[in-house]
Amino acid sequence: MVAKRKQGAEAGEEQERPKYIIQKYRDRLNILRHAQEFSQKDDIPRAVTAYMKYLESLAEYFEITEDKLHPELFAREKNLAEILLISQVYWDLAKAYDRSPRLKKECERCLKQFVKFSLGFKFQFINSEMLRKFMKKRAAYNPKLFSDAFQKLKLNSRSCYIATYSFHENSMIVYDLRQFKQKLVKSSLGSMLTDLYYRQSPNLIDLFIEYPNVGLLANSIFIRPLLRAFTFFAKII
Structure with a gap:
């Protein structure tokens, strides 16, 4: 039909x-x-x-x-x-x-x-x-x-706000973090952490968009290295 x-x-x-x-x-x-x-x-x-x-x-x-x-x-x-x-x-x-x-x-x-x-x-x-x-x-x-x-x-969203901001949409790091998110939400603690992430990360992205120099500095010094390290440990958990 x-x-x-x-x-x-x-x-x-x-x-x-x-x-x-x-x-x-x-x-x-x-x-x-x-x-x-x-x-x-x-x-x-x-x-x-x-x-x-x-x-x-x-x-x-x-x-x-x-x-x-x-x-x-x-x-x-x-x-x-x-x-x-x-x-x-x-x-x-x-x-x-x-x-x-x-x-x-x-x-x-x-x-x-x-x-x-x-x-x-x-x-x-x-x-x-x-x-x-x-x-x-x-x-x-x-x-x-x-x-x-x-x-x-x-x-049902595939978006990982901070990861997508720091890397491009189809990067392997973004993909790995999405896969980890699917595992994370299966536990109550993981679901709570995911909710916290989704509540806070858009505000952070808004700040970076409003102040691009701050975003660039935070991205290069802190966010990218942290996400790479987090992705590495997520794979071996």
Whole structure:
């Protein structure tokens, strides 16, 4: 069924659909642009309405309901930009619904969709950082919902913040540290240390980005030698 729908997305209008559905699908990016404009003006009700129209235009095109939208409906590489847009739409909706106590369930649902449309994609780290910075501002009315979403992104993330900063993404040291992390989280102490690392290391990276000379000095004198030594001992544990 998923393969059939994905094929339909690639075939576009070749599948038989009512003309009004095809037209709504064609107009979806204009609808999304209006939603973003409303959001920038803090006109939340109209932004939510427009965001939902965008999502519903996709859902109708795939002949499903909006809550059944899933990344597998889209060609992973060809439709990557659209998948990113969908993740951002669910993110904005989650923040909007978070403002109302009676819409807590919708906030939670949209966060789950946000995570679903983030996991495994090139922009996962960007989305997780966006979520982390939002939590850091303490702007959420339901912080646990956002924290749970962040934990899901973090747990499935391949990122090792400091190691990736100090070495390139595909270096063997980064790979070895990721492998060690998988072993570490299996114990309660290891899981606690991993959580501490993920809480503190982004702040350190923010500092290094803000003060690049400090980052360069710390990286060459302290961080790189420490990570090399740590990787060596991790292999023999």
